[in-house]
Amino acid sequence: MSIAPLDTDTPELTPTFRFQWEEAQNCWVILYPEGMVKLSATAGEIMRRCNGTSNVAAIIAGLEAQYAATGLGKDVRTFLEAAREHGWIRYRAA
Amino acid sequence: MAGSATAPLKQPLWLLAELTYACPLQCPYCSNPMDIAAYKRELSTDDWKRVMQQARKMGATQLGLSGGEPLVRRDLEELIAEARRLGYYTNLITSGVGMDEARIKAFKEAGLDHIQVSFQASTEELNNLIAGTDAFEHKKEMARLVKKYGYPMVLCFVLHRRNEDQIRDILDLAVNLEADYVELATTQYYGWALHNREQLLPTRAQIRHAEQVAKEYQDRLKGKMKIFYVIPDYYEIRPKRCMDGWGSVFLTIAPDGTALPCHAARQLPGLEFPSVREHDISWIWNESPAFNRFRGLDWMNEPCRSCPEKEKDLGGCRCQAWMLTGDAANADPVCDKSPHHRKITDVVERVNALAGKPEFEAKPLVFRNMKNSKEITHLSEPESA
Numbered sequence: 001m002s003i004a005p006l007d008t009d010t011p012e013l014t015p016t017f018r019f020q021w022e023e024a025q026n027c028w029v030i031l032y033p034e035g036m037v038k039l040s041a042t043a044g045e046i047m048r049r050c051n052g053t054s055n056v057a058a059i060i061a062g063l064e065a066q067y068a069a070t071g072l073g074k075d076v077r078t079f080l081e082a083a084r085e086h087g088w089i090r091y092r093a094a
Numbered sequence: 095m096a097g098s099a100t101a102p103l104k105q106p107l108w109l110l111a112e113l114t115y116a117c118p119l120q121c122p123y124c125s126n127p128m129d130i131a132a133y134k135r136e137l138s139t140d141d142w143k144r145v146m147q148q149a150r151k152m153g154a155t156q157l158g159l160s161g162g163e164p165l166v167r168r169d170l171e172e173l174i175a176e177a178r179r180l181g182y183y184t185n186l187i188t189s190g191v192g193m194d195e196a197r198i199k200a201f202k203e204a205g206l207d208h209i210q211v212s213f214q215a216s217t218e219e220l221n222n223l224i225a226g227t228d229a230f231e232h233k234k235e236m237a238r239l240v241k242k243y244g245y246p247m248v249l250c251f252v253l254h255r256r257n258e259d260q261i262r263d264i265l266d267l268a269v270n271l272e273a274d275y276v277e278l279a280t281t282q283y284y285g286w287a288l289h290n291r292e293q294l295l296p297t298r299a300q301i302r303h304a305e306q307v308a309k310e311y312q313d314r315l316k317g318k319m320k321i322f323y324v325i326p327d328y329y330e331i332r333p334k335r336c337m338d339g340w341g342s343v344f345l346t347i348a349p350d351g352t353a354l355p356c357h358a359a360r361q362l363p364g365l366e367f368p369s370v371r372e373h374d375i376s377w378i379w380n381e382s383p384a385f386n387r388f389r390g391l392d393w394m395n396e397p398c399r400s401c402p403e404k405e406k407d408l409g410g411c412r413c414q415a416w417m418l419t420g421d422a423a424n425a426d427p428v429c430d431k432s433p434h435h436r437k438i439t440d441v442v443e444r445v446n447a448l449a450g451k452p453e454f455e456a457k458p459l460v461f462r463n464m465k466n467s468k469e470i471t472h473l474s475e476p477e478s479a
Binding site for chain 1: 105107152153155156158181183185207208210244245246248274275317
């Protein structure tokens, strides 16, 4: 059962995964035992902000500023929930 | 160019570094070649660093450190550190024999990402019989330490007739050791495993049971432990897409520096596999005749050539085609469209008819070690003469 994150939740990369820029692929990737997921440009920008210090509200605000857009909250939360289900991110205990 | 004229050649994503053929275990299903005793001159530390740098530059992200037993190499920590510096995701594929807490810690500090520990069975007795060494308790201890140091852990069990019925115990062991991933690897019949095929091939009833149990655990442990289980290709009627295409994702470097599109490919006749001692990875991957030999679809014989499924399975495994039909450009005989399909079904039927009968089971397994390698491949004769 998936639960959408709260504005005050602070996501971070799960230590058993690696997130890095791949020059040859020209994209951000998630690496794990014997596997790799290539991320879209926007997914990469969200993951980049899952640094254990920015909360969900700050991540959304940062992206809206970067893309000069509004109303990105729903898409960001949907991605974060999928990322948590894959185990890529976890939420820091408050 | 062998591939399609429009698509650019895919670059390697996986570098499998077989650091050595030396191994303290003697598993009779080892996928190393039978003539391991013939390869003495291993690549140096600098050779491996050069290979890693060149492959990384081409876009390889996953690095497998394998063997033989990679722990035998004393420069392992140094190679891991170089891999980390280059940005690889580094996988150590090991039996755990030769590992201790100090080394697990040192690997972590050097930047190792993941450790895969292989088990041979779920009980001490069978594990040690198959491995040819007293390793079971040590492996369990190593698995606990892998978790303690925060690595993601894959446990690998190679399944065959002697341990297939232990599947429930095997999965319970994995749960108990808190594995993140379990690979229930089916024995692939190359090298030593082909030599021992009749002693290793599971029966149809065993496969059905194993599949059922694997499914049950997959459902139960969803989100906690990922379980990979694949039905042995001998029980299929369509072949597997081998290595995701020849020279398309995987680059294997053997201990002596021979570059291979797959770790079993060395046996294929008429191909000269290039060495990293003489060529750079870019030439090997993009230009060498061996890596281009089975790219694309133009090399195919019938029935693959006119088959509507040819792009799906790419004709299956080239090594299996060579070993069982005598022509590496034939369809993998796992396919029931192959005129050689009986080469598979005859063995399957024979094993299903005879498995469990004392006289059939009495034939001993041939263990993978240097002595047997020399005897089987007649390497010892010049020395003893």
